[in-house]
Amino acid sequence: MTAVVPPAPYRVAGARAETGDTRSIELLPTGRELPPFSPGQFAMIYAFGVGAAPISVSALRGPHGGLVHTVRAVGAVSTALYGLRPGDGVGLSGPYGTGWDLEAAAGHDVLVVAGGIGLAPLRPVVHEVLDRPAGYGRPAVLIGTRTPADLVYRDEVESWCARARVEVTVDRPGPGWRGSVGVVTTLLDRLDLRPDRTCALVCGPEVMMRHTARDLVARGLAPHRIQVSLERNMHCATGHCGHCQLGPLLLCRDGPVVGYDRVADLLLVREL
Amino acid sequence: MVTELGPVIRTRPALAVWKFASCDGCQLTLLDCEDELLGLAECVRIDHFLEMTPSEGADAQRARPAGRGPYDLSLVEGSITTAEDAERIQHVRRISRYLVTIGACATAGGIQALRNFADVDEFVAAVYARPEYIATLETSTAISAHVPVDFELRGCPIDRRQLLEVITAHLAGRRPRIPSHSVCFECKRRGTPCVTVAHGTACLGPVTHAGCGAICPAYGRGCYGCFGPSSRPNLRSMVAQLRRDGMSERDIQRVFRTFNAASPEYAPVPDLAAEEQHGPPA
Amino acid sequence: MSADAEVNGSPPPVPEGLVMGKDGMAVLVDVLIRRGFTVVGPTVRDGAIVLARLLSADELPYGWGVELEAGRYRLRERTDGAAFANAAGPQSWKSFLHPARVREWSADRVEGEVVFTAEPADPPRYAFLGVRPCDLRAIAVQDRVLTGGTYRDPGYEGRRFGTLLIVVECTEPGATCFCVSMGTGPAAGPGYDLVLTEVVDVHGHRFWVRSGSEEGAEILAELPARPADPDTRETARAGVTAAADRMGRTMPEADLRELMAGTLDAPRWDDVAGRCLTCGNCTMVCPTCFCTTTEDVTDLTGDHAERWRLWDSCFDLDFSHLHGGPVRASTRSRYRQWMTHKLGTWYDQFGSSGCVGCGRCIVWCPVGIDITEEAAALHDWTRSGAPAPETEGE
Numbered sequence: 051m052t053a054v055v056p057p058a059p060y061r062v063a064g065a066r067a068e069t070g071d072t073r074s075i076e077l078l079p080t081g082r083e084l085p086p087f088s089p090g091q092f093a094m095i096y097a098f099g100v101g102a103a104p105i106s107v108s109a110l111r112g113p114h115g116g117l118v119h120t121v122r123a124v125g126a127v128s129t130a131l132y133g134l135r136p137g138d139g140v141g142l143s144g145p146y147g148t149g150w151d152l153e154a155a156a157g158h159d160v161l162v163v164a165g166g167i168g169l170a171p172l173r174p175v176v177h178e179v180l181d182r183p184a185g186y187g188r189p190a191v192l193i194g195t196r197t198p199a200d201l202v203y204r205d206e207v208e209s210w211c212a213r214a215r216v217e218v219t220v221d222r223p224g225p226g227w228r229g230s231v232g233v234v235t236t237l238l239d240r241l242d243l244r245p246d247r248t249c250a251l252v253c254g255p256e257v258m259m260r261h262t263a264r265d266l267v268a269r270g271l272a273p274h275r276i277q278v279s280l281e282r283n284m285h286c287a288t289g290h291c292g293h294c295q296l297g298p299l300l301l302c303r304d305g306p307v308v309g310y311d312r313v314a315d316l317l318l319v320r321e322l
Numbered sequence: 323m324v325t326e327l328g329p330v331i332r333t334r335p336a337l338a339v340w341k342f343a344s345c346d347g348c349q350l351t352l353l354d355c356e357d358e359l360l361g362l363a364e365c366v367r368i369d370h371f372l373e374m375t376p377s378e379g380a381d382a383q384r385a386r387p388a389g390r391g392p393y394d395l396s397l398v399e400g401s402i403t404t405a406e407d408a409e410r411i412q413h414v415r416r417i418s419r420y421l422v423t424i425g426a427c428a429t430a431g432g433i434q435a436l437r438n439f440a441d442v443d444e445f446v447a448a449v450y451a452r453p454e455y456i457a458t459l460e461t462s463t464a465i466s467a468h469v470p471v472d473f474e475l476r477g478c479p480i481d482r483r484q485l486l487e488v489i490t491a492h493l494a495g496r497r498p499r500i501p502s503h504s505v506c507f508e509c510k511r512r513g514t515p516c517v518t519v520a521h522g523t524a525c526l527g528p529v530t531h532a533g534c535g536a537i538c539p540a541y542g543r544g545c546y547g548c549f550g551p552s553s554r555p556n557l558r559s560m561v562a563q564l565r566r567d568g569m570s571e572r573d574i575q576r577v578f579r580t581f582n583a584a585s586p587e588y589a590p591v592p593d594l595a596a597e598e599q600h601g602p603p604a
Numbered sequence: 605m606s607a608d609a610e611v612n613g614s615p616p617p618v619p620e621g622l623v624m625g626k627d628g629m630a631v632l633v634d635v636l637i638r639r640g641f642t643v644v645g646p647t648v649r650d651g652a653i654v655l656a657r658l659l660s661a662d663e664l665p666y667g668w669g670v671e672l673e674a675g676r677y678r679l680r681e682r683t684d685g686a687a688f689a690n691a692a693g694p695q696s697w698k699s700f701l702h703p704a705r706v707r708e709w710s711a712d713r714v715e716g717e718v719v720f721t722a723e724p725a726d727p728p729r730y731a732f733l734g735v736r737p738c739d740l741r742a743i744a745v746q747d748r749v750l751t752g753g754t755y756r757d758p759g760y761e762g763r764r765f766g767t768l769l770i771v772v773e774c775t776e777p778g779a780t781c782f783c784v785s786m787g788t789g790p791a792a793g794p795g796y797d798l799v800l801t802e803v804v805d806v807h808g809h810r811f812w813v814r815s816g817s818e819e820g821a822e823i824l825a826e827l828p829a830r831p832a833d834p835d836t837r838e839t840a841r842a843g844v845t846a847a848a849d850r851m852g853r854t855m856p857e858a859d860l861r862e863l864m865a866g867t868l869d870a871p872r873w874d875d876v877a878g879r880c881l882t883c884g885n886c887t888m889v890c891p892t893c894f895c896t897t898t899e900d901v902t903d904l905t906g907d908h909a910e911r912w913r914l915w916d917s918c919f920d921l922d923f924s925h926l927h928g929g930p931v932r933a934s935t936r937s938r939y940r941q942w943m944t945h946k947l948g949t950w951y952d953q954f955g956s957s958g959c960v961g962c963g964r965c966i967v968w969c970p971v972g973i974d975i976t977e978e979a980a981a982l983h984d985w986t987r988s989g990a991p992a993p994e995t996e997g998e
Contacts, residue, residue: 054759056709056720056911080717098711098718099902099909100496124927126497139718141711283925285898288755289953291916292895293923295945298952303753319868321937361904487901494902494909503884503920506970510888511704511915515652515694518970520677528883528970542650552882553921556935559879563971 057096057141058082062134063114068202072122072167073132076112077142084142086110087117088149089174090279090307094287095119096141097130104146104284104302105131106171117142120170120202146287148307150175150277155249158275159187161241163262165194165234165254169202171279171306172253180213187247189214194234194258196220198227215241234258235265245270252310253279260317263310273311280305280313297322335394335493338370340414342400342407343434343462347479348425349373349399354482362486365493369393391417395492397485398471401427401462403434408459408468415469422488423465426478426581430550433478435462435584462584473498476531478548478581484533502553504528505545508536517544524567526577529555550582557587561594571599621814622829623836629687629811630661632770635826636731641768644700645733646693651679653693655700658733665690672778672852672963675972684804688734691778692962696891697732697739701763702746704915708759708898713907725759731768735796737789738781738962740771742891744795748954749894768819771796775843779852780963782976786855788960790847798824801840812840853963853976856983860957864948867982868940876978877936879971884917886965886973887942892958893917918942943975 064076077095087093087107096102103125109118123132134140152175160179162172172191179189191214195201198220210216217237219230230237234254243266250266252259259278266276280301282294287302294301297316299308316322339349353374355362368374370393396418402408415421423429431438437445438461446453465471475488484500491498501507505527509516517523517539525544527536531552538545564574574595578588597603624632636643637659646653647663653670656663664687671678672691682689710721735743747764750757774783774790783789792799797820801812812832815821856863887893897916902909916923918941924931932938950958959975966974 053722053725053762054708054757056711056722059718059720061717096711096900098713099494099900099906101898101900126495130495137716139713139716141718141720281926282931283923285896288757289753290750290755290757290894291897292918293897293916295941295949295953297944298949300953321932321934322868322941358904365904365906486904490902490904490906493904494906496900496902499899499901501920501922503917503922504881506883506885507888507915507917507920510885513654513695513699513704515650515654515677516885516968516970519675519968520650520652520679520694522676525970528881528885554882554935556878556881559881559971563881 055143057094057102057143058084060140060142062136062138062140063116064112064136065134068120069200071124071132072120072202074108074118074120075131075134076114076116076118077140078114078116079142080139084144087145089152089178090149090171091145091147092171092287092306093117093119093142093144094146094284095127095131096143097127097134098139098141100130101127102141103127103131104287106279106306107145108170108173109177110174120167122167143287147302147305150251150279150307151309152178154275154277155179155251156185157187158249159244159247160189161243161248161250162189162191163234163250163252163254164192165258166196166200167202168254168258168279169193172251173203173206175251176210176214180210183213190241191216192234192237192241193218194220194237194254197222198224198229233261235261238262238265238269243269243271245272248275250276252276256280256317263314267310273314274309276310277307278310278313279307334365334367336369336392337366337489338391338393338396338414338418339368339373340370340396340398340400341372342398342411342428342465343403344400344425344427344432346373346399348427348477349397351424351480351482351485352397355486358486362489366395366489392419393417394419395489396421398423398428398465399425401431401434401464402468403459403462404457405459411465411468420472420492421465421469422473422475422492423471424475424485425480426476426548426550427462428465429474429476430582431462431464431584433581433583436579437462438584439579464584475500476533476549481533481535483535501532503532504552505530505532505534505536505539505549508532508534509539512536512540514540517542518563518567522567524564524569524577526560528563529557529560546577546580548581550585551587555587557591558594561591561598565598571595574598621812621832621837622824622827623810623812623832624827624829625808625810626661626666628813628827628829629664631827632823633658633661633733635823636733636768639823640729641731642728643731643733644697646688646690648679652677653679653690655693655695655697664734669776670778672780672967673972674780674966674974675969677967685809686776686802686804688772688800688802689776691774691776691781692736692739692964692967694889694964694968696889696962696964697735697743698746698891698894700730700732701743701767702750702760702894706759706913708911708913710908710910712909725762727763727766729766729768730763731770733770735769735771736774736962737771737792738774738783738786738960739891740769740795741788741793741960742962743769745892745954745956745958745960746894748956749892752954769796769798771799773799773801773840773844774847775802777847777850777852778963778967780966780974781851781961782853782855782963783961784848784851784854785976786957786959786961791844796820801844803836803840803843805839807835810836812836853966853974855961855976856980858983860947860979861951863979863983863986864944866986868944870982870985872978872981872985873936873940875981876939876973877934879973880919880935880939881971882919882921882935882938883970884919885968885970886975887917887919888915889964889968890946891960891962891964892946895923897923918945943978946975947979
């Protein structure tokens with residue numbers, strides 16, 4: 051008889067503050083090692099005694115060679131994960147869910163659109179695209195945040211500028227902000243978008259993804275060329291707890307990354 | 323009493339238990355945690371708890387009613403019914419880092435909130451031989467009507483396991499697992515056949531906050547709502563069902579006028595019950 | 605064409621089968637216990653026919669029937685002494701295969717390290733006696749949900765794997781039953797180890813028994829039974845066929861999956877929201893509802909933690925909790941989630957309907973909400989005056 055497999059024990063190898071309420075933690079196995087993750091997939095990270103939360107991998111390989119996850123302290127579990135220090139133990143299970151379909155993006159202009167911490171699951175995509183420029187067309191990264199202080203991976207984003215079109219906009223500018231102000235969709239106007247050759251990967255608050263996808267479609271991008279990463283309550287990540295349903299989809303299994311063509315109508319139904 | 327010496331003890335959070343207008347049943351639930359009490363005393367420093375303090379001697383002195391504070395965790399029992407208590411709860415809040423109300427009195431005003439629906443002077447005159455000795459407010463109100471409350475634990479009395487959950491969750495830094503769904507979840511999980519459906523017994527379970535473990539239906543009687551309303555209860559439908567189960571307008575009003583009578587969710591009940599009996603108002 | 609095939613296309617049962625009396629039922633329970641099974645079956649308790657561990661066939665509800673209506677369940681005595689002439693009770697077999705509360709693992713903090721310990725898995729070997737055809741299908745539905753995908757629930761698999769299924773065909777459907785609409789009964793479909801049909805007439809009280817597996821055949825061989833006579837077989841078949849004509853409820857003649865997908869904006873959801881208590885009873889009694897929540901608990905020291913799994917319900921406001929608030933806050937959206945999942949999106953997720961027509965959700969809803977009535981109302985709406993997607997409503 052087999053029992054439910056507990057999470058694999060991992061330890062925090064490094065932790066790094068990203069914004070006032072967001073940190074990245076790098077995890078290394080202390081026992082069993084999980085299979086490799088793909089960009090867009092997520093782990094259930096268990097904070098001892100508090101609970102587990104689904105967190106997308108934000109880098110496949112950190113400075114210590116471990117998996118990196120970026121957490122924003124908004125609930126009990128994420129606050130506990132945010133508070134972890136190097137050496138602390140956690141439980142990890144995964145990899146779960148669909149990743150970004152990079153095969154579909156191969157040879158295409160890759161447009162990454164992120165809202166706030168939505169950049170986290172997209173960061174491994176940017177790494178991949180910038181590391182293998184021959185495999186893709188023109189890369190562009192559009193980022194929207196509430197304030198300049200909410201931009202994650204600031205140094206890294208600056209380093210991308212040399213190799214990709216990078217635009218950042220904020221809702222509320224602070225002193226010294228000389229960049230764009232407004233929602234992320236306003237940045238689309240500045241792109242020389244080639245709709246038939248572009249694959250868009252979008253992650254952020256649901257309303258932001260809806261508007262971004264709608265605007266991209268209006269600019270001629272086919273819905274199936276737009277991928278979005280959706281969020282719902284998740285308890286098991288194995289398709290058994292029923293919490294992450296969005297109509298016909300179980301987002302832990304059929305998502306979190308789905309083609310916009312599959313969800314455009316679903317996202318219009320209130321309280322689905 | 324645990325000694326207050328040694329390095330371990332300094333790290334233990336300080337716990338205080340406070341009593342306002344109440345019957346003591348909820349704070350006694352703490353003493354009722356017989357199997358866990360010693361473990362609890364190792365994890366928290368019970369600094370203020372009159373119910374387990376000798377009435378004389380050094381301990382009694384240390385734990386005088388006003389309390390010194392500060393306390394990491396204050397458990398507050400009882401409602402506010404006097405002007406003095408209205409002031410005292412402000413003091414308790416000031417000296418408490420995390421304040422949890424325990425029980426129906428502290429969370430909803432208790433059975434004594436029945437005065438809120440009547441003339442308290444008439445009550446006082448009817449009950450006491452010397453009404454002039456009685457100084458009381460016109461209403462019995464929940465603690466949250468006076469100070470910010472960090473967590474509210476339901477029940478009359480509270481459930482022992484839920485109290486331990488609130489304390490251990492506080493110690494572990496997590497949100498207490500205290501679901502706000504109906505009692506029906508608990509009946510079904512323990513396999514109790516529904517008393518309304520199988521016996522025609524009126525039961526408030528569908529609109530009552532879980533937490534008791536569905537004790538009453540397990541003994542064949544209907545839930546009488548001692549844990550107060552569940553999240554967003556559909557009282558219109560519940561009242562209609564109670565009518566079908568044979569309750570009169572007066573019975574329906576009364577079944578909601580118990581330990582959680584002053585819960586704002588129950589406010590529409592009299593009108594709904596009248597509507598069920600006499601049809602909607604013209 | 606046999607009654608079985610006519611109702612749900614079940615494979616031909618072992619042609620003749622055997623016949624045994626009440627004494628055979630007593631031996632059956634003894635044989636199962638002797639073979640090491642934990643026997644679970646119907647028995648009268650708390651004014652209902654519940655599922656519980658049986659130590660003897662005497663505990664079966666001989667002489668008890670039930671009267672069912674929306675929001676109403678009553679035991680009533682039967683003069684014929686039949687044990688299985690009663691429709692679904694307050695529980696289903698998921699109470700045993702997918703229990704309401706399970707500890708999944710524990711964890712200890714030892715010198716800064718977190719050490720996980722798997723929960724020992726040593727489930728009893730169950731023999732379910734008296735599984736109704738609708739519930740047999742429900743077990744198959746949960747099999748697909750919990751073991752049919754990429755991830756298999758090992759706890760469920762462990763409990764389910766060794767379970768012996770003894771089905772009793774339905775001859776006495778309730779007023780809330782609609783298995784014929786869902787194609788799940790009243791004759792047994794595939795998947796049983798043994799199938800019984802109870803017959804009570806002038807020739808006596810007896811059971812026509814057929815085996816559906818090797819183990820079933822072995823057990824059958826140990827029972828005091830004689831070859832089935834044509835009269836018993838025909839009476840039994842006729843009883844099941846007649847039951848198919850006495851369904852208390854029917855689903856509308858429509859593609860339910862399409863009906864659900866096409867009525868997400870129907871005003872009927874507001875109507876049912878006015879009655880629904882969001883108490884969760886329908887989901888808890890449903891033999892296929894599988895949703896669970898997790899509970900992470902710690903002891904007072906804070907160094908020992910446990911992960912528990914509990915039945916959950918999409919009617920709980922917290923079910924769709926997200927930072928920023930629940931996705932499904934209104935009662936309308938929670939009832940709609942349950943019903944559209946059950947009858948519609950279940951196909952997308954697990955390849956079949958999630959409803960087997962047992963009627964429990966109708967019976968055990970305290971206010972008597974009837975899924976067949978709601979489906980019919982939605983169907984009526986689509987046929988008369990439902991606004992087409994591109995036009996405004998009247």
